[in-house]
Amino acid sequence: MNARADATVLNTADHSLSNAHLDALEEETIFILREVAAAFERPTLLFSGGKDSLVMLKCAEKAFGVGNIPYPLLMIDTGHNFPEVTDFRDFRAQELGAELIVRNVEDSMKRGTVRLAHPGESRNVHQSVTLLEAIEEFRFDALIGGARRDEEKARAKERIFSHRDSFGQWQPKAQRPELWTLFNTRLQPGEHFRVFPISNWTELDVWQYIARENIALPSLYYTHQRDVVDRRGLLVPVTELTPAQSGETVERRDVRFRTVGDITCTCPVPSLAATAEDIVVETLSVEVSERGATRMDDKTSDASMEKRKKDGYF
Numbered sequence: 030m031n032a033r034a035d036a037t038v039l040n041t042a043d044h045s046l047s048n049a050h051l052d053a054l055e056e057e058t059i060f061i062l063r064e065v066a067a068a069f070e071r072p073t074l075l076f077s078g079g080k081d082s083l084v085m086l087k088c089a090e091k092a093f094g095v096g097n098i099p100y101p102l103l104m105i106d107t108g109h110n111f112p113e114v115t116d117f118r119d120f121r122a123q124e125l126g127a128e129l130i131v132r133n134v135e136d137s138m139k140r141g142t143v144r145l146a147h148p149g150e151s152r153n154v155h156q157s158v159t160l161l162e163a164i165e166e167f168r169f170d171a172l173i174g175g176a177r178r179d180e181e182k183a184r185a186k187e188r189i190f191s192h193r194d195s196f197g198q199w200q201p202k203a204q205r206p207e208l209w210t211l212f213n214t215r216l217q218p219g220e221h222f223r224v225f226p227i228s229n230w231t232e233l234d235v236w237q238y239i240a241r242e243n244i245a246l247p248s249l250y251y252t253h254q255r256d257v258v259d260r261r262g263l264l265v266p267v268t269e270l271t272p273a274q275s276g277e278t279v280e281r282r283d284v285r286f287r288t289v290g291d292i293t294c295t296c297p298v299p300s301l302a303a304t305a306e307d308i309v310v311e312t313l314s315v316e317v318s319e320r321g322a323t324r325m326d327d328k329t330s331d332a333s334m335e336k337r338k339k340d341g342y343f
Contacts, residue, residue, distance in 0.1 A: 046309065048237050054230055055238070058085065059092040060210070061189060061226040065171050066099045068214040069222070072171035076102035076129070077110075078118030079289045080246055081175030084235055085227055086121065087244055096126035103172070105159050107152040107291045108135045109270055114289050117247040132163045153291040161197045164221060171222045179231045180318055188213075189228050195219035232287070232319055233312045240305035249286050251308075252301050257282050263296040287319040 062085075065072045074089065076082045089098050102122055106115065122129040134152045137143040142162065143155045164172070178185040188204050190212040205213045214222065227235070239246065256267040258277040264284060265271055270292050273279050284297035285308075302308045 046237070046313075048241050051234065051238050051241060054227075054234055055088060055091070057210075057229065058088040058226040061212075061224065062089050062092045062173070064212065064214075065173055065224050066093075068212075069171040071167065071169050072100040072173060072224075073103040073130070073167070073169050074098070074100055075172055075174040076104055076118060076122065077175075077289075078104070078114040078121065078247060079175070080235060080239065080250060081177065081227060083121065083244055083246060084230075084238055085173070085175045086125070087238075087242055088226065090125060098125065098127050100173075101128035101130050103130045103132070103163060103169075105156045105163065106131050106133045107156060108133060109152055109292045111247070111249060111289055111292060111295075113247040113249050117245075121245075130163070130167070132159050132166075134159045137162060149293075151291055151293040153294050157197075164197065169221060170216060171224055173224045173226060175227055176225045177230050177232070177235075178228050187223075187225065187228070189225050190214060191223040191225065192216075193221050193223060197221070199223075232315075233309065236305055236309045236312055240309055244305075246305075247289065249289065249297075252283050252285050252303050254281055255284050255297060256280070257284065257297065264298065265296055266292070268292055 074082075074085070076086060086102075093099060104115075104118060119129065134143060134155050137155065137159045138145070143152075143158050145152070145155070160172075163169070176187070178187070183201075186201050186204075187199070188207050190207065191199060192204070192213065193199055195217070207213070216222070230238075238244070256279050257264040258267060258273050258279055259265075260274075260277065264282065267273050267279055282299060283301055285300040285302060286295065286297045289295055300308075300311060302311045
């Protein structure tokens with residue numbers, strides 16, 4: 030075992046876990062990021078400030094160097110994102126000298142292209158409209174995202190280079206196999222690709238990589254105390270946007286977020302994990318995917334994610 034591999038073994042009282050496989054995952058991700066830069070005229074990297082996009086941005090930094098990422102970063106902001114995440118998004122983009130484009134669901138609401146059923150409706154699903162408007166505005170032909178196949182079964186169906194038609198829609202039955210890392214990059218006018226360089230990573234891989242590379246994250250990924258209510262098996266954070274309902278008991282719990290998104294649909298999990306190494310050990314024992322354990326918007330039906338992806342959701 031080489032010196033680097035020796036240094037990338039996580040030892041705890043109960044586990045010894047090698048990180049050697051991360052080199053292959055990182056190499057594949059860097060190859061895909063460079064392939065996008067070479068094959069497309071107007072690509073962009075979706076960057077939310079969440080852990081998966083920060084891992085991808087770290088790989089982009091390695092692929093191209095600080096100040097040399099050849100495509101802008103794009104964030105679709107619902108207006109209901111956690112401030113810890115959006116502040117960190119801005120900080121990291123500035124640190125890398127990367128161009129950051131932010132487009133807001135609220136602006137789509139003002140234009141009338143997004144209409145909420147009621148004021149309290151989650152804006153998360155409506156990101157699709159704002160995203161498609163940004164694609165048209167900047168004529169993006171490839172959008173790079175941090176989705177992984179282990180997150181949700183609809184995402185498990187998707188190719189690394191996922192073709193979208195001129196309406197931004199995904200056709201799950203019309204996908205070309207990706208053999209020998211030969212990717213489909215052929216486009217007709219008005220079409221684009223969604224590209225997922227970390228498709229083959231798992232949640233555990235992401236946390237091992239964060240630990241190995243010492244990647245800084247927004248604080249809410251680690252244990253902290255927060256007021257929550259238990260609602261249909263999920264710990265819903267008590268905020269102005271998600272107040273406790275009649276009959277619910279507010280508890281102050283030690284929690285962390287496994288994934289972050291719109292406040293109105295993202296829930297924490299009970300946890301005392303204060304470091305990336307702690308989370309690696311914790312992740313070894315989880316039985317529910319991070320979206321299944323934390324996302325209210327994925328609970329509406331078994332096909333909710335696939336329907337949204339067909340409508341243009343990332």
